Amino acid sequence: MTQWAFPMLSVDGDRSYNHTDFANFYKNLFSNGVALTIGNALRVKASPGGGMRLVVSDGASIINGYQYHNTEDLAFQVPVASSTQDRVDSIVIRHDVGARQIIIAYKQGDISVEQTALIWELQLATINIAKNTVNIFAENITDKRADEKVCGYSSPYQKVSVSGLETQYGDMLKNTFESFKTKASDNETDLQQLLTDQQALFQTWFSNLQDDLDANQASNLQLQIYWLTPTTQVFSIKHNLGYYPNVQVLYWEYGLGTAPLGEQPSYVSWDGEAPYTIPNEISHIGRNELNIKVPVIHSMTNPIVTKIRENEYMLQEGIKSMQIRIY
Incomplete structure (x- = not known):
């Protein structure tokens, strides 16, 4: 059979499915x-x-x-x-x-x-x-869970085809960072604004690509770059747990004290968005210290850090807030 569709309405038993059909369906959606x-x-x-x-x-x-x-x-x-x-x-x-x-x-x-x-x-x-x-x-x-050769983490966003756009993206990324370096050296106090400008520049470039990508590819590529890939270091923590711990990172935007009420989007409550868990990557410097990376869309350059309790911290910068807990 070279063509297969699932699921279809069964009429008098002419469309019967078994466990392998369901497994193949999920196999196409989730990696091992x-x-x-x-x-x-x-x-x-x-x-x-x-x-x-x-x-x-x-x-x-x-x-x-x-x-x-x-x-x-x-x-x-x-x-x-x-x-x-x-x-x-x-x-x-x-x-x-x-x-x-x-x-x-x-x-x-x-x-x-x-x-x-x-x-x-x-x-x-x-x-x-x-x-x-x-x-x-x-x-x-x-x-060994993070080792993709023997295990890895399951994800619905794998093997996204970008139809030969790698070179264009690479050149765009190179120019973005060159511009960032030049402007940052001229005026270090403008780093936060510059980061915002570069993200807007990338978003404009990406929006122009949507005529060349179907809806699924564009959505998956954006999720892969912005939401799923922890590439930006946001915080370092020293602890006394005596082992290599796990980390949970909660993120939300807006809330009391982050922006005037009139400037918050209409869909956001006065106390901000509901917190949600974001992907993170841990680099263990030793048994008692670690670095935490998060996706670029959630990154902060110079956050205000508040220790809530032992091994739990709050980071806040502009409209962004992040709660980090190690356990």
């Missing part, structure tokens, strides 16, 4: 990987009770269109360490087509990732087991 925004994204961590135990947090994943959900912490007993040699174990999400199941599995002494027509695995973490080890700590666990 862990769902970053659901639960704790299947994070692997040491058991709070210590000993040779691990816990996989709640979360979800997509494997070739099939969905997996874990609704609560899932505990694993780590096999006893060898008395003579070290080993490396791994934890994977395994889709077994023949068994008709998706489960989280522990692989002793094995860090391979099987991906065949019948078995497809996503590696969540590797665990270093030194000889004679009797306890598993956070430093023994290597998080």
